Amino acid sequence: MSGRSTQPVSGGADDPDVIRILVADDHRLVRTGFRVILETEDDLTVVGEAADGEEAVALAAQTAPDVVLMDVEMPGTDGLEATRRIAAAGDGPAVLILTTFDRDDYLFAALQAGASGFMLKNGSPEALIEAVRVLARGDALLAPEITRRVIAKFARPAATPPSASAQELKELTPREYEVLVLLAGGATNAEIATRLYLGEATVKTHVSRVLAKLRLRDRTQAVVFAYEHGVVTPGG
The missing domain is CATH 3.40.50.2300 (Response regulator)
Structure with a gap:
């Protein structure tokens, strides 16, 4: 009822x-x-x-x-x-x-x-x-099985060259680009901090800047964006 x-x-x-x-x-x-x-x-x-x-x-x-x-x-x-x-x-x-x-x-x-x-x-x-x-x-x-379905729907085929000329991506610094790659892999702020030898507060700032520059609402959209624009590829 x-x-x-x-x-x-x-x-x-x-x-x-x-x-x-x-x-x-x-x-x-x-x-x-x-x-x-x-x-x-x-x-x-x-x-x-x-x-x-x-x-x-x-x-x-x-x-x-x-x-x-x-x-x-x-x-x-x-x-x-x-x-x-x-x-x-x-x-x-x-x-x-x-x-x-x-x-x-x-x-x-x-x-x-x-x-x-x-x-x-x-x-x-x-x-x-x-x-x-x-x-x-x-x-x-x-969940991992859901992430795989998102990748399957939004990822470019492996033969398609990355859309590296996207204006939004050009606005990212090298460090912000690294953060985007790790975000696309499902890493948390703590995991990104460990991988890049940064403090979590610094990572949080980088994540916020990535989302702002790419005009994205949250981390889920960042994952979709990364696969759509060839930043990462399935199995890559």
Whole structure:
């Protein structure tokens, strides 16, 4: 059964170290299950629940979450449109798509809409908790099998020469280009710092500059851009 939303805010929601989460799903039992899983952790709190996409957009503006868990198939405004509107607002929460349906059209539509992560609902509670933390710290989350599908769809064939003349790429410094290559390989800021012998704060600055210069919204778009423009190639 579906159920209307609620907006309880736990006592730790104002703590800057606590990750604020909005859950959007048209099934009340699913929303409750996610809340129970997430709030077993001291650093996670659910600040709102939405039963459809329209409500998710409104509550995202009202409750200022760090991460939105977004179902795809909901009545009225679906999760993909809600994600698009939340992302378009700018400086908003990261959106993690959670769906029962392992469909490529949902996956690519979600990434194009601005989602920072994509998971199936049959994953483990531990995977969900880790995904929320990954998105909250500004990273993207794509499981390896999903990354392979993104590469297969967006990568240029190996025989196609890299589009090194792209104006956006010319704007990157050599160090920023290195960071883009590592981003495309799925490296976290900590892993990039280790590989390039840099501090994590410096890496974060480089990542921000790469995204700004390439006019990209997040790390997931950076992965797609890198493969589209021949910066990296499958198996390369």
